[in-house]
Amino acid sequence: DAGVTQSPTHLIKTRGQQVTLRCSPKSGHDTVSWYQQALGQGPQFIFQYYEEEERQRGNFPDRFSGHQFPNYSSELNVNALLLGDSALYLCASSPGGVGILHYGYTFGSGTRLTVV
Amino acid sequence: AQKITQTQPGMFVQEKEAVTLDCTYDTSDPSYGLFWYKQPSSGEMIFLIYQGSYDQQNATEGRYSLNFQKARKSANLVISASQLGDSAMYFCAMRDSPGGGADGLTFGKGTHLIIQP
Numbered sequence: 293d294a295g296v297t298q299s300p301t302h303l304i305k306t307r308g309q310q311v312t313l314r315c316s317p318k319s320g321h322d323t324v325s326w327y328q329q330a331l332g333q334g335p336q337f338i339f340q341y342y343e344e345e346e347r348q349r350g351n352f353p354d355r356f357s358g359h360q361f362p363n364y365s366s367e368l369n370v371n372a373l374l375l376g377d378s379a380l381y382l383c384a385s386s387p388g389g390v391g392i393l394h395y396g397y398t399f400g401s402g403t404r405l406t407v408v
Numbered sequence: 409a410q411k412i413t414q415t416q417p418g419m420f421v422q423e424k425e426a427v428t429l430d431c432t433y434d435t436s437d438p439s440y441g442l443f444w445y446k447q448p449s450s451g452e453m454i455f456l457i458y459q460g461s462y463d464q465q466n467a468t469e470g471r472y473s474l475n476f477q478k479a480r481k482s483a484n485l486v487i488s489a490s491q492l493g494d495s496a497m498y499f500c501a502m503r504d505s506p507g508g509g510a511d512g513l514t515f516g517k518g519t520h521l522i523i524q525p
Contacts, residue, residue: 325512334412334499334515335453348512380451384513396443397513399453 296400298383304406305373311405313368317385318398323347324366325397326358327382335382341366370405378407411435412500414516421490421523428475429485429519431500440504442483443513444474447497456498459483495523 297316305311317324323342327335337350341360360366364385370377381404384397413432421427433442444456459467459474467474475484487494497520501513 327513327515332517334501334517335513337512337514340512350512382451382453384453396455396458397453398455399445401450401452404451 296383296385296398298381298400298403300403301401302404302406304408307373307375307407309373310369310371311373313370313381313383313403313405315366315368315383315385315400317364317366317383321385321387321398322364323386324360324364325384325386326366326368327384328352328377329380329382329402331379338368373407375407378405380404411514412502412516414500414519416519417517418520419522421521423492423523423525424489427487427490427494427521429487429498429500429521431483431485431516433481433483433500433502435481435502435504437504440502442474442476443501443503444472444483444485445499445501445515446494447499447518449496453499457485490523492523492525495521497521 295318299314325340326338329335338352339349340347344360355371357369380402382399382402384399386397411434415430440461442459445453446456447453457467457469457472457474459476466476471488473486497518499518500516503513
């Protein structure tokens with residue numbers, strides 16, 4: 293049973309460019325969340341998608357946007373890249389449903405983005 | 409205000425010893441969940457253990473147990489009989505529902521655990 297798959301694994305972009313990261317959730321999961329993990333820090337929540345809509349958003353600017361497709365896969369888009377956007381971007385999937393606190397997330401191995 | 413605090417940036421432990429990783433949290437929601445994840449150098453976050461705020465007993469999963477002290481807002485991870493493969497970053501995380509339906513996890517800054525032979 294495949295877990296969460298993220299692509300690409302590594303990416304180098306130039307300041308000002310745009311980037312798209314992709315995530316396929318674990319089989320049976322319909323909710324996808326994205327996290328940014330700067331070097332030496334814990335992951336920070338960007339946003340979550342459920343039923344193709346953004347359900348919750350963390351403290352990130354509008355340059356960060358996303359999309360969820362009917363097959364539950366998701367994309368994270370970042371526009372006008374800054375040097376500070378360099379980080380490991382983690383995708384996590386979970387079974388859907390509001391208030392189901394005991395379901396843990398399954399994380400992918402992440403996409404390491406370097407902005408130069 | 410910081411919601412998850414991990415006060416040990418790094419720890420060195422001898423193989424086969426038990427180790428306790430500290431985590432304190434802050435929330436005003438009576439319903440919340442606490443998680444511990446392991447992150448090896450490969451980057452993947454590996455789920456270790458979960459404790460719900462209403463759970464009466466401390467959670468256990470194999471060599472992992474969670475010392476949950478609700479009144480102190482503490483959720484320490486205990487690893488028994490540590491192994492070399494336990495060397496990794498460990499993150500404490502919380503999910504609460506301040507408005508109902510909010511599912512984003514809040515992570516601490518992590519503890520870098522190194523097991524020495």
